[in-house]
Amino acid sequence: MSDRESSPSFLARHQFLIYRLFSLSGLIPVGAFLVVHLLTNASVLAGPGSFQSRVDLIHSLGPLLVPIEWAFIFLPMLFHATVGFIIIANGMPNVGSYPYVSNVRYTLQRATGMIAFAFIVWHVLQLHWLGTPFGGGKFDPHHASSSAATALQPMIVAILYGIGILSTVFHFANGLWTLGITWGLWTSPAAMRRASWISVAVGVVLGGAGLGALAGMRAVDIAEARAIETRMDDVKKMLEGKDTIPEEK
Amino acid sequence: MIQLVESSAPRSVRVRVLRQDAPGEESYWQHFDVPYEPNMNVISVLQKIAALAHAEDGQPVPPVAWDCSCLEEVCGSCTMLINGRTRMACSALVDNLLDEGDEIELRPMTKFPVVRDLCVDRSRLFRSLERVKAWVPVDGSYDHGPGPRVSPEEQEDAYPLATCISCGCCLEACPQFTKIEMVRRDDESQEAFEQRRREAFDEGFVGPHAVSQAMLFNAHPIGKMIADERMESLTSQGGIQMCGNAQNCVAVCPKHIPLTRSIARAGRAATVWAIKKLFDR
Ligand code: HEM
Ligand code: SF4
Ligand code: SF4
Ligand code: FES
Numbered sequence: 001m002s003d004r005e006s007s008p009s010f011l012a013r014h015q016f017l018i019y020r021l022f023s024l025s026g027l028i029p030v031g032a033f034l035v036v037h038l039l040t041n042a043s044v045l046a047g048p049g050s051f052q053s054r055v056d057l058i059h060s061l062g063p064l065l066v067p068i069e070w071a072f073i074f075l076p077m078l079f080h081a082t083v084g085f086i087i088i089a090n091g092m093p094n095v096g097s098y099p100y101v102s103n104v105r106y107t108l109q110r111a112t113g114m115i116a117f118a119f120i121v122w123h124v125l126q127l128h129w130l131g132t133p134f135g136g137g138k139f140d141p142h143h144a145s146s147s148a149a150t151a152l153q154p155m156i157v158a159i160l161y162g163i164g165i166l167s168t169v170f171h172f173a174n175g176l177w178t179l180g181i182t183w184g185l186w187t188s189p190a191a192m193r194r195a196s197w198i199s200v201a202v203g204v205v206l207g208g209a210g211l212g213a214l215a216g217m218r219a220v221d222i223a224e225a226r227a228i229e230t231r232m233d234d235v236k237k238m239l240e241g242k243d244t245i246p247e248e249k
Numbered sequence: 250m251i252q253l254v255e256s257s258a259p260r261s262v263r264v265r266v267l268r269q270d271a272p273g274e275e276s277y278w279q280h281f282d283v284p285y286e287p288n289m290n291v292i293s294v295l296q297k298i299a300a301l302a303h304a305e306d307g308q309p310v311p312p313v314a315w316d317c318s319c320l321e322e323v324c325g326s327c328t329m330l331i332n333g334r335t336r337m338a339c340s341a342l343v344d345n346l347l348d349e350g351d352e353i354e355l356r357p358m359t360k361f362p363v364v365r366d367l368c369v370d371r372s373r374l375f376r377s378l379e380r381v382k383a384w385v386p387v388d389g390s391y392d393h394g395p396g397p398r399v400s401p402e403e404q405e406d407a408y409p410l411a412t413c414i415s416c417g418c419c420l421e422a423c424p425q426f427t428k429i430e431m432v433r434r435d436d437e438s439q440e441a442f443e444q445r446r447r448e449a450f451d452e453g454f455v456g457p458h459a460v461s462q463a464m465l466f467n468a469h470p471i472g473k474m475i476a477d478e479r480m481e482s483l484t485s486q487g488g489i490q491m492c493g494n495a496q497n498c499v500a501v502c503p504k505h506i507p508l509t510r511s512i513a514r515a516g517r518a519a520t521v522w523a524i525k526k527l528f529d530r
Pocket of ligand 2: 424508509
């Protein structure tokens, strides 16, 4: 317990604002990024070329990519996760005594938040930053599908991804429902019941996209995908005037 | 009244009570064998325990302490955990409880400091009502004249909220409302202790009952004159933002008050209030 004679902490004085920014950050930018990210990845189902062209579009940002990543993805997510852990630490789940549906959702919202955190940290270290030491290898933006397929081959990696994706999707979809109450979008019990269907729809679509992307990546024929990606890369280099198109063999 | 006593009715009821002799002391279980009668409620079970004056093993024990008054679910004083769930002892019927299991378990509320046995100190619940100014400000010795008109629709909307009995069930079941127990220091006056305790209470979540009362009085034509003060309170530390939408409060409220509607309305009012504050200052 804090010293009552001292003035309240920064967190205490701005609690309302911080919690509302936390709530907003779950939707924008973190939630919006999640939607774009899962749908982009699901494009692998239309073939490695389709996924590669979307990755190329993102990487056309060039040197701006890293600052954009930090400003709109990593920092907001770290903020959301930090406040999220504080909220979790201050609550006292009691689903054993009160096993009502919304209480189960409350408890799952916290559990999936923590799973999402562990998963995202691992996922970013493995595919984005460090690669192999975290299992399966690193993502190569010039060889999008083949490098992702290689990284996701081990069965244990695939299973952990499945759990991570579904937890994150549940967290976001159910979070939309609580967000609507937090900001006062739906206020009557009937409206809340209807709004639950939004969560179900978002959950099914994003869950499908996420698992589809995972299965799609793993099903990629790595050698064939590599060939397609190398050709696309050569075309890019040629268009940038760095190289000439190689002779057909 | 005609009693249909089923032949399968038990002769006695086993009751397990979590007892505590004084604030801050260890609690302990005690078992009682209470003679069964049809249509008993938990208060009559406690009365029989007091009359028995001995535990299941025949040992003489001091009677279990509990609170009650109205015996008809309007005073809100008899809240306790019955078979693990918060509810009113006076309206908890033994015949229904025996459907939940062979034994009846009685425990004091866990979110308030225990005074003795099943009696708890719910000062914080009332402090929360002060924090959100849950009243109509009409103090004064002069004649205020006739009150403003309220449409039947508004009355219908407000009435359920006005039935709150301050029982604290919603707070007990709320996972976001956690216990604050303060102990008076030896060198501290009662006033100093109460001041320190108030400050501690004011850092915690006000709770769903207070959010709902704030919405009730913000909708009242005279009550709304201090609506801004209530919004200020609801958006300060421990305000509406502490709710995590578990919605247990509405599920356990013995008066079926639409607490989650009040919470969402407070959320909406807080959104508008925050925007107004940002641009109007
Ligand atoms: C992909 C990443 C994430 C997304 C898209 C996301 C999205 C959301 C959304 C939309 C909400 C609803 C906000 C509201 O009710 O007002 C929410 C709530 C929550 N998030 Fe996240 N979140 C993510 C990651 C995390 C992480 C890593 C944690 C940390 C453990 C976390 C902890 C929480 C908690 C505890 C809540 C419930 C807050 C409450 O109801 O009071 N979230 N999240
Ligand atoms: S809806 Fe809010 S106030 Fe009600 S039990 Fe859940 S967290 Fe507590
Ligand atoms: S809102 Fe319901 S549960 Fe809460 S104190 Fe009032 S009557 Fe009791
Ligand atoms: S004795 Fe009054 S509510 Fe139970």
